[in-house]
Structure formats: structure tokens, C-alpha cells
Amino acid sequence: MANRAPASPRVTSSANRLSTGRAAAGGTIKAVLGPTNTGKTHLAIERLCAHSSGAIGFPLRLLAREVYDRVCAIKGPAQVALITGEERIEPKGARWLLCTTEAMPARPDLAFVALDEAQLSADPERGHIFTDRLLHARGREETMLLGSATLEPMVKALVPEAEIITRPRFSTLSHVGAKKLSRIPPRSAIVAFSAEQVYVMAEMLRRFRGGAAVVMGVLSPQTRNAQVAMYQSGEVDYLVATDAVGMGLNLDVEHVAFAGLSKYDGHRHRRLTTAEMAQIAGRAGRHHKDGTFGTLAGTGGRDPEFTDEEVYAIEEHRFPPLTRLFWREAEPRFDSLATLIADLESPPPRPELTTPPEAIDLAVLRRLAEDPDVAATLRGARSVERFWHVCSLPDFRQQGSETHARFVARLWQDLRGGYLGADYVAQAIAQLDNPSGDIDTLQGRIAAIRSWSYIAQRPDWVLARDEMSARARAVETRLSDALHGRLTERFVNRRTTVLMRKAGADASLLPVRLGEGGAVLVDDEPIGHLDGFRFVVDPLARAADRKLLLAAAERHLPGLLAGRLAELVADAASGRDLALAEGQVTWRGLAVAGLAKGRGLLEPRIALEPALERLAPAERDKVQAALAQWLEQALAAPLRPLRRLAEAARDPAAGAELRALALHLVEGGGVLAREAARLDDLSPAQRAMARKLGIQVGALDVFVPAALRSAPLAAWATLARVWGLAPVTPPSGLAPVLAGKTVPLGYRRAGSQVLRVDMAEKLLHAAHGVRQGYRSRRFVLDPALARSMGLTTASYAALLRQAGFRAAVPRALAEGQAGPPAPPLWQWRPPRPAAVAPTKSLAAKGKGATAAPRPAPPAATGAFAALAELLR
Incomplete structure (x- = not known):
């Protein structure tokens, strides 16, 4: 109790300050009182702009921002300032200030001062701040207090010199009873009093009516503005909100439905007062447009209902007058912690004022004052004052005084010695710069970044204040955009909204267009897609929408398909966006035709997809002709070598033998085994003609090299x-391992690998070149060229054996001798028509040559050694 000793003289000081404040105030004081939708705020903006300077205090940051934008449009951004706890835009010499009530500066030089929603002086949490502004915020020429008519007795008692002006509501507010959620009319707001209930209502509206915007007090101002803008623009016809919607948001709401009539106020669960009900219901109706309010039926036997007295009070705007306003010493002394706490807990100086419940800042102050480590850091009045400002940090996280006190204590440890370093603040901000996560996660990050936005705004707390403030605002904007996206994704079914808004039950009114990837869009919302040229309804569409969607597609798609067919024909003429793969012609990834047998192997025919076959004959023929022309151009270059052979096969002048050879080469894709080519039947003239056609005779095959490239194959x-x-599809790589039993087109088996015919011929040609350079019948072959082509030594040996080469394995070194083994010696024997398989005879020879036991040769490496080991 000793802490309260200085309270009595402080009461006298506060009373004197009230009287001197009124005496010093020059100009007029007007109290403009009335219900919602009376134009009070609009009047205050007009009076602000009519004076040479001025300020208006608002209860919400988003209201201050909204009016700031309006005044900037009138006076110019260089003359207007925005001052809130988290954002400060203060041009040098700004004369008109838009502020939150807590951030209103004490400037006696301002010509005009207004306080909006002054009845919040009776609010348990923030009421003492509004009361202080009501008593002391004065303009040099004019002061305006805006609020509910319930404030009138308090104005008369505390500000007797004020001129009271009452304004009637522009429109009528009527009670219409209870309605089920499915029968709530468009342009309605559904008000709930918990986040869980808000989410349930929004999810149900998404199913019934396509979705709703969501407004809650825990959302950041940017997110709330984005959600409100979505509703205002007509993107959705419903708004689900907590009682935050009743505080000054100007919306085009025609009906307000209460999902409940009670709420938890932080201390107890209680029924709303009639004034609170009226504040929320008054959002219905805009300017001279009448509005309605009611409750929500069908909530499981607990449907909220207004009493007759409450309905009368709301419709007639008759509410019990306020009899007390909350008050707390606004200018406490900072001599010591005990003095500070005593002043903050001192009784009010007037009987019309009362002590509020313990606010979060005072609770944190008392809790930390009991910590000896914290108390030991407070030395002198300036230190105590700075500590009080740190304790006044708003609890944006809303996690209770215990959690908030720990955050404040950590902040004080960094601030007690001076400023927060830029690196420290930047790191704290960067840790929150993560737009991923669900709705609750993003809400938590936004609350945390709002704390740092507030900290960065303090001129004596943060080095590089402007830079850190900009960073914090940028992170809050990104997180708010992400949260808006999550809310929209979860609670808005854009397709259903568009259908109901644009068409009702008339499919002909739907504005259907074709988007990227074949998506069929209504107002940029997908309702299905074109599978080729066939419309498929979105599988996520409601069953009730499917009939309407199909009717819309049937009504509008002929026009869309005509345009798409024109694009297909144009692309076929220019050769763009078409491809041939696996026997199908695709256009922009869609199958439009296949290949069918034509007059010959090299002359395929276009077979349209079934969806195109069902087109009108004129359109079908036009598309088929365009695709046939494209196909001919696409195959002209790859098939040119084979088509020359096909022409020769039809030319009588070529002779029967050459015509037969050409025909076999066409059927073999440009490759024919030499033993099946019957080359001995060709005359010298036919051989010369074959060379002109590009036919090359190899050791094992007759082939056309130009037909063995990747595109012709x-x-x-x-x-x-x-x-x-x-x-078999031609493989990739030089000499891949054979995957199956069938040798790919244009390739020859070489052991366990396959090699393209022309490359195999290159190896055999090199082997014969070596053979001709040796006088003896035996010679050495270097496998380096084969290895460079990807062939193993075993595969190279197998290829050589196919061409008639045989190897003699040299004798191993005798015991006691050292040195590398001698390379195998090869010899070539022309294959006989009825010869036994060379591999078998070579194996028989090998067995006979190595029957006697021989000493093991020393280990050696190299290509020749590997080949010798293989042959052994």
C-alpha cells in the first residue's frame, strides 16, 4: 500500500489539468453524435480539409489509412501524414495528420482536431486512451468529437462547453427475423464471434454460394483490406466477419446476419449489449439505401434470437446512455517504479470517470517490476520512462500477459543500453519473411512482424529506423498477400460464384472463352477443358453445376472450336506446334490425327481423331488437307533416300535385278544382308546405277548410308x-548393349552389343586395310578404333568373326620368362556358302591348341592383353 502514497496529490494535479485544458482551448468544440450511417466521418474529413492544419484520430489503423488516401487525393501526398503505431508517413511540413487514437501527437498548433468513435472511451481495454483524447485533444480553431448518441451525458458532464449536434441515420434499419444460411440474400454480412465459427460459416458459404470474404480482428490491415476489396468488387457476394466489422468499415452491405449474440470479452462469456448489436447491425444499408438485420437459423437448436426490446432499441436507435468512462493517468511520474505504478493505479479525478480493468501494459509492468534482475537495471527517471514505453508495446500476438512479458523483458535487455542494432533487427525481420504455411501460421507471423514494425517506428529504439521500418512493412505486405491468398483459396469457389453471378440458370449468358492448355473459362475461372476437341467438365464441379456447364459448353463451344480449328490449319501451313511421334500427329501437345496405310510404305495417310471426324464435312476436309500437306513436308527430307530407291523400284529401265534390290532395301529401311542381296545377278550398268542411288556394298551388308541417320531411321x-x-526403335549411343533378341533397325549384332551398319563397315574396312598391308597371311589388329566407338574387345572380336576373320592365340611365356604376352594374330578366310559357323570352328580350334597344361603367364594390361585373354 505504500506505493499508493503519492496518489492523492496526483488526483489534484489531474483535476487541475482537466480545467486548465478546457480554459486553454480556443475555438469551438462540437460533439457530432448519432448512429451508424449518419455521415459523421465524412463531415470530419470536410472540416479537416477546410482548415489550414489538423488531425483526426481513428480507432483502427485501416480506417486511418483509408482516410489518408482520401485526403491525399485532395491535398496532395506532400501535405498529408499518416501516423500509426506500425507505420509513419510524415513528409516534412505536413499539415494534415491522419492517426490512430494512440498515436495522435500533442500539437497545440493544429487548427482542427477530431476524435472518431469517441464512445470507445467506455471500452475496458482502450477506453482510458479515448477518454484522455476526449478531455485533452483540442484544435486551435475547432474540435470535433464523433460518436454514438449514448455519449451525450458524458460530453455534457466532462466537456460542458461543447456544442452537441445529433444527426439522424440516412437510411432505415429493419429487423427481418431468422434465416437459414442457404437463404441469406446476396450482399450480406454474417457476423460470428470466434475464429472457429467464422471458418465454419465461410466454408458453408463456399459450398452453397461459391464463397465469402473473411474479416477478423486478428488479420493484418492489408489482409482485411484485400478481403473487403474482394467483397466490394462483387467477386464474392458474402462477407463473414467478427464484430471487428462494426468499427467504421464502410461496406455495401444490405443485410447483417448474427450467427450468435454473445461473445467472450477476455474476462467472461456475455451477451452483447444493445449498443454493440446496433453498431454491428448498422453496417447494413449505405447512405440512403435501407438495410436489414436478423439472426442465423439452423445452427443446431441454439439459434440466436433478438428480444423485442433489443429489436426496438436497434431499429429506433435508443440505447442506455453511458454513465461512466474509463480513465487512467496519462502523464504519470517516472521518479521510480513504485511512483509510476501508483500513478497508473490512482483513482480518477471525477465521479464520471472510473478505473479500467488492468490493461496489458500495466500487467506487464507489474510483472517485470517484481523481477529483481529487471528492477536493478532501472536507475533514474529517464530509465523508468523508457522502460514504461517498452512495456506499452501492444500485444499483437494476443498470447496473454505472461508470454508478452517475456518478449518485453528480452526487448528491454537489448534496449536498456541504447539502440537496437540494425543487424539484429534485420535478422529478426528476415526470420519472419516466409510466406509459406497455413492460415494460422501466417496469422502468427503477421502478428510477430507487426510487433517489429512498431519497434522500428520508435525514433529512439532502432538505428537505421527508416530502413528497418521499410523492411518490416515489406515483409508484412508479403505475408498479408499470402494470407489473403490462403483465405481466398480455402473459402472462395470462384467457378460457382461466377456461374451464379453471371448466368443464374441461363447458360446462354455465360461468357465462355478458351484459355491456355485448352482450359474453358468463364470470367477467367475454369469450368472444364478441351480434351483434344472434346469438352470435359471439371471433375471438381458440383453436381448441381454440371448440367449448366455442359449446356454452356454446347452453346458456346462451336464458336470456340471454329477459332481453334483456324489456328490448327494456320499452324499446319507454317509448320509450327505440330509433331509426329509414335504414329500420332500432335498439335500443342494434343493428339489430332494418326497415320494409316496409304498406297505404299513411304506414303502414309492422315486419319483424324474421332472428335475431328465428327466435324462438318467442309471443316473436316480442310483440316485433313492441311495436316496431309504438313505431313508430306515433315517426311520429305528424312525419307528422301528411300523414296529415290522406291522410284527406282518402279522404273522399268533399272532392270528386274536392281528393282528387286531397291525394293528390298526400302522394306528394310535402307539395310539388307549381303548374302540376301544377290549382287552377282547385277550387271555392271546396274552396279553403276546402284552407286548413283547411294547404295553401298559392305563386307556384311548392303545399305544406304543416308538412310541410317537418326531422322530417316x-x-x-x-x-x-x-x-x-x-x-525396334533405334537406340541412343554409339554401341549400346542389346536389350532384347531383336536387333534394332539399321544395326548389326556384335556380341552382346549392337553397332550401326555403316560404323561396323568402317571397322571391317579398316581391318581389311591392315590385312592388305601385311605380306604374310597373319597380322595384328589394334582394337583402339573399336573401343572409341564404344565396343568392348569381346564384341569387336565377334564382329570380326562374322566377316571371316580368325585369330591364332600365341603361346604363353615359358616358366621363368617375363614380358607382355604377344598379341593374337589374325587371318582372313573368305566365307564359304556352306561353311560351318565360324564361332564354332574357332572354339574347336581353341580347345585343341590349349589342351596341354601351360604355365600361367604374368599379369599384363592393355587392349591386346584383353583380346588375347578373351581368345584363350
């Missing part, structure tokens, strides 16, 4: 599938 493989030849 792929084109012939596609055509062969159409005719049922089913060739």
Missing part, C-alpha cells in the same frame, strides 16, 4: 509400325 520406324512391321 525414326521416320521409317514410325511408318513400319503403321504397316505392322514393328521394328
Whole structure:
């Protein structure tokens, strides 16, 4: 109790300050009182702009921002300031200030001062701040107090010199009873009193009516503004909100439905007062447009209902007058912690004022004052004052005094010695710069970044204040945008909203268009997609919407398809966006046609997809002709070598033998085994003609080198599938391992690998070149060239054996001798028509040559050693 000793003289000081404040005030004081939708705020803005300077204090940051934008449009941004706890835009020499009530500066030089929603002086949490502004905030020429008519007795008692002006409501507010959520009319606001109830209502509206905007006090101002803008623009027709919607938000609401009539006020669960009900219900109706209010039915037997007295009071705007306003010493002494706490707990100086419940800042102050480590850091009045300002940090997280006190204590440890370093603040802000997560996670990050925005705004707390403030605002904006996106994604079904708003039950009114990827859009919202040229309803569409969507598609798609067909024909003519793969022609990734048998293997025919086959004959023929022309151009270059052979096969002058060879090469994709080519039947003239056609005779194969490139091989493989030849797709790489039993087109087996025919011929040609350079019948072959092509030594040996080469394995070194083993010696024997398989005879020879036991040769490395080991 000793802490309260200085309270009595402080009461006298406060009473003197009240009287001197009134005496010093010059100009007029007007109290403009009345219900919602009376134009009070609009009048205050007009009076502000009519004076040479002025300020208005608002209860919400978003209201201050809204009016700031309006005044900037009138006076210019260079003359207007925005001052809130989290954001300060103060041009040098700004004369008109838009502030939150807590941030209103004490400037006696301002010509005009206004306080909005002054009846909040009776609010248990913030009422003492509004009371202080009501008693002391004065303009040099004019002061205006805006609020509910319930404030009139308090104004007469505390500010007797004020001129009281009452204003009637512009529109009529009527009670319409209870309605089910499914029968709530468009342009309605549903008010709930917990986050869980808000989410339930929004989710139900998403199912019934396409979605709703969400407004809650825990949302950041940017998120609330974005949600309100979505409602105001008509993107959604419903708004689900807590009682935060009743505080000055100007909305085009025609009906307000109460999901409940009681709330938890932080201390107890209680029924709303009639004044609180009227403040919320008054959002219905805008300017001279009448509004209605009621309750929500069908909530499980606990439907809220207004009493007759409450309905009468709301409709007639008759409420019990305020008899007390909350008050707390606004200018306490900072001689010591005990003196500070005693002044903050001192009794009010007037009987019309009462002590409020313990606010969060005073609770934190008392809790930390009991900590000896914290109390030991407070030395002198300036230190106590600075500590009080730290304790006054708003609890944006709303996690209770215990959690908030720990945050304040940590902040004080950093602030007691001076400023917060820029690196420290930047790191704290950067840790919150994460727009991922669900709704609750983003709300928590936004609350945390608002704390740092408040901290960064203090001129004596943070070094590089402007930079840190800008960073904090940027992070809050990103998080708010992400939260708006999550809310919209969860609670708005844009397709259903668009359908109901644009068409009702008339599908012909739907503005259907074609988007990217074949999406069918109504007002940029997908309702289905085109699978090729067939419309498919979005599988996520409600069953009730499917009939309407199909009707809309049937009504509008012929026009859309005509445009799409024109694009297909144009792209076919220019060769853009079309591709041929696996026997299908695709356009922009969509299958539009397939290949069918034509007059010959190299002359396929276009077969349109079923959706295109059902087109009108004129359109179908036009598309088929365009695709056929494109296909001919696409195959012209790859099939040119084979088509030359096909022409020769039809030319009588080529002779029967050459025509037969050309025909076999066409059917083989440009490759034919030499033993099946019957080359001995060709005359010298036919051989010369074959060379002109690009036919090359190799050791094992007769082939056309130009047809063995990747594009001709792929084109012939596609055509062969159409005719049922089913060739193996040409592999990638120089000498891949054979995957199955069938050798790919254009390739030859070499042991466990396959090698393209022309490359195999290159190896065999090199081997014969070495053979001809040796006088003896035996010679050495270097496998380096084969290895560079990707062949293993075993595969190279297998290829050589196919061409008639045989190897003699040298004798191993005798015991006691050292040195590398001798390389194998090769010899070539022309294959006989009825010869036994060379591999078998080579194996038999090998067995006979190595029957006797021999000493093991020393270990050696190298290509020759590997080849010798293989042959052994």
C-alpha cells in the first residue's frame, strides 16, 4: 500500500489539468453524435480539409489509412501524414495528420482536431486512451468529437462547453427475423464471434454460394483490406466477419446476419449489449439505401434470437446512455517504479470517470517490476520512462500477459543500453519473411512482424529506423498477400460464384472463352477443358453445376472450336506446334490425327481423331488437307533416300535385278544382308546405277548410308509400325548393349552389343586395310578404333568373326620368362556358302591348341592383353 502514497496529490494535479485544458482551448468544440450511417466521418474529413492544419484520430489503423488516401487525393501526398503505431508517413511540413487514437501527437498548433468513435472511451481495454483524447485533444480553431448518441451525458458532464449536434441515420434499419444460411440474400454480412465459427460459416458459404470474404480482428490491415476489396468488387457476394466489422468499415452491405449474440470479452462469456448489436447491425444499408438485420437459423437448436426490446432499441436507435468512462493517468511520474505504478493505479479525478480493468501494459509492468534482475537495471527517471514505453508495446500476438512479458523483458535487455542494432533487427525481420504455411501460421507471423514494425517506428529504439521500418512493412505486405491468398483459396469457389453471378440458370449468358492448355473459362475461372476437341467438365464441379456447364459448353463451344480449328490449319501451313511421334500427329501437345496405310510404305495417310471426324464435312476436309500437306513436308527430307530407291523400284529401265534390290532395301529401311542381296545377278550398268542411288556394298551388308541417320531411321520406324512391321526403335549411343533378341533397325549384332551398319563397315574396312598391308597371311589388329566407338574387345572380336576373320592365340611365356604376352594374330578366310559357323570352328580350334597344361603367364594390361585373354 505504500506505493499508493503519492496518489492523492496526483488526483489534484489531474483535476487541475482537466480545467486548465478546457480554459486553454480556443475555438469551438462540437460533439457530432448519432448512429451508424449518419455521415459523421465524412463531415470530419470536410472540416479537416477546410482548415489550414489538423488531425483526426481513428480507432483502427485501416480506417486511418483509408482516410489518408482520401485526403491525399485532395491535398496532395506532400501535405498529408499518416501516423500509426506500425507505420509513419510524415513528409516534412505536413499539415494534415491522419492517426490512430494512440498515436495522435500533442500539437497545440493544429487548427482542427477530431476524435472518431469517441464512445470507445467506455471500452475496458482502450477506453482510458479515448477518454484522455476526449478531455485533452483540442484544435486551435475547432474540435470535433464523433460518436454514438449514448455519449451525450458524458460530453455534457466532462466537456460542458461543447456544442452537441445529433444527426439522424440516412437510411432505415429493419429487423427481418431468422434465416437459414442457404437463404441469406446476396450482399450480406454474417457476423460470428470466434475464429472457429467464422471458418465454419465461410466454408458453408463456399459450398452453397461459391464463397465469402473473411474479416477478423486478428488479420493484418492489408489482409482485411484485400478481403473487403474482394467483397466490394462483387467477386464474392458474402462477407463473414467478427464484430471487428462494426468499427467504421464502410461496406455495401444490405443485410447483417448474427450467427450468435454473445461473445467472450477476455474476462467472461456475455451477451452483447444493445449498443454493440446496433453498431454491428448498422453496417447494413449505405447512405440512403435501407438495410436489414436478423439472426442465423439452423445452427443446431441454439439459434440466436433478438428480444423485442433489443429489436426496438436497434431499429429506433435508443440505447442506455453511458454513465461512466474509463480513465487512467496519462502523464504519470517516472521518479521510480513504485511512483509510476501508483500513478497508473490512482483513482480518477471525477465521479464520471472510473478505473479500467488492468490493461496489458500495466500487467506487464507489474510483472517485470517484481523481477529483481529487471528492477536493478532501472536507475533514474529517464530509465523508468523508457522502460514504461517498452512495456506499452501492444500485444499483437494476443498470447496473454505472461508470454508478452517475456518478449518485453528480452526487448528491454537489448534496449536498456541504447539502440537496437540494425543487424539484429534485420535478422529478426528476415526470420519472419516466409510466406509459406497455413492460415494460422501466417496469422502468427503477421502478428510477430507487426510487433517489429512498431519497434522500428520508435525514433529512439532502432538505428537505421527508416530502413528497418521499410523492411518490416515489406515483409508484412508479403505475408498479408499470402494470407489473403490462403483465405481466398480455402473459402472462395470462384467457378460457382461466377456461374451464379453471371448466368443464374441461363447458360446462354455465360461468357465462355478458351484459355491456355485448352482450359474453358468463364470470367477467367475454369469450368472444364478441351480434351483434344472434346469438352470435359471439371471433375471438381458440383453436381448441381454440371448440367449448366455442359449446356454452356454446347452453346458456346462451336464458336470456340471454329477459332481453334483456324489456328490448327494456320499452324499446319507454317509448320509450327505440330509433331509426329509414335504414329500420332500432335498439335500443342494434343493428339489430332494418326497415320494409316496409304498406297505404299513411304506414303502414309492422315486419319483424324474421332472428335475431328465428327466435324462438318467442309471443316473436316480442310483440316485433313492441311495436316496431309504438313505431313508430306515433315517426311520429305528424312525419307528422301528411300523414296529415290522406291522410284527406282518402279522404273522399268533399272532392270528386274536392281528393282528387286531397291525394293528390298526400302522394306528394310535402307539395310539388307549381303548374302540376301544377290549382287552377282547385277550387271555392271546396274552396279553403276546402284552407286548413283547411294547404295553401298559392305563386307556384311548392303545399305544406304543416308538412310541410317537418326531422322530417316525414326521416320521409317514410325511408318513400319503403321504397316505392322514393328521394328525396334533405334537406340541412343554409339554401341549400346542389346536389350532384347531383336536387333534394332539399321544395326548389326556384335556380341552382346549392337553397332550401326555403316560404323561396323568402317571397322571391317579398316581391318581389311591392315590385312592388305601385311605380306604374310597373319597380322595384328589394334582394337583402339573399336573401343572409341564404344565396343568392348569381346564384341569387336565377334564382329570380326562374322566377316571371316580368325585369330591364332600365341603361346604363353615359358616358366621363368617375363614380358607382355604377344598379341593374337589374325587371318582372313573368305566365307564359304556352306561353311560351318565360324564361332564354332574357332572354339574347336581353341580347345585343341590349349589342351596341354601351360604355365600361367604374368599379369599384363592393355587392349591386346584383353583380346588375347578373351581368345584363350
